[in-house]
Amino acid sequence: MASRSTPSAFDDADYPAYTMGRAAEMLGVTPDFLRSLDGAGLVEPERSSGGHRRYSRAQLALAARVRELLDQGHTVLTIAFRVAELELELNAVRERNAELEAGRSRSRS
Template identity: 75%
Template sequence: MPDVPGPTDRAASAFDDVDYPAYTMGRASEILGVTPDFLRSLDNTTDLLTPTRSGGGHRRYSRKQLRLAARVRELLDQKHTLLSAASRIAELERDLQETRERLAEFETPPPGRGSEFS
C-alpha cells in the first residue's frame, strides 16, 4: 500500500510552503501593521499582489505575499509612489529571475560531459 500523507503531514507541508495562502486579510494587516485598505489597494491597483480567494471570496495571503507587501510599505515610507514601488519590485524580480537562470547554466554540465565528481 502506498504511503498516503496524513493530516499532520499535509499541515506541515502547507506550513512550510511560502506560497500557501494561510493568512486572512485581518491577520495579514495585523502582522504587517497596515490597514486592510492598504492590502486591498495593492490587489486593486497593481498586478504586484493578487491574493488567493477563499470559497466565500475572502482574500487569503501567503508568507511570500506578506513579504512583498512589507517591501511595498517600506518603499512607500521612503516616499516612493505606489507605481514606482511596484516598478522597482518588478525590476528586482526580473533581475532575480535572470540571475537564477544564469546560475542554472553554470550548474548544468555541458552536453556530452558528466559530472567530474561522479
C-alpha cells in the same frame, strides 16, 4: 500528522493561511492598503472558494517591505517599476544558471 521530511502547510511560507483582516492586523495596516497592493499588482493574494483574499507569510513579508518603502517616500509606481525590473533580472539569472547547468551536464557526459 505530516512527517518531518514532508513539508506541511504550516511550514510552507507560500501557503495562503491569513485572511485579509488578520493580515492587516499583523502588519498594522488597513484592509484598504492590502487591496491597493493587490490592485497595483504588487501583492496578489490567493482567493478562497468564496472569493476572499488569503495571504501567505511570503506575501505578508513583501507587503511589509512595500509599507517600509512607502514610508521612506517611494511611490507605488516606483516600487512596482523596481519590482518589474528585479523580476527581469531574476529571469536573466535563472536562464544563465540553466545554461551553466546544461553545460556542466554536457561536460560530465
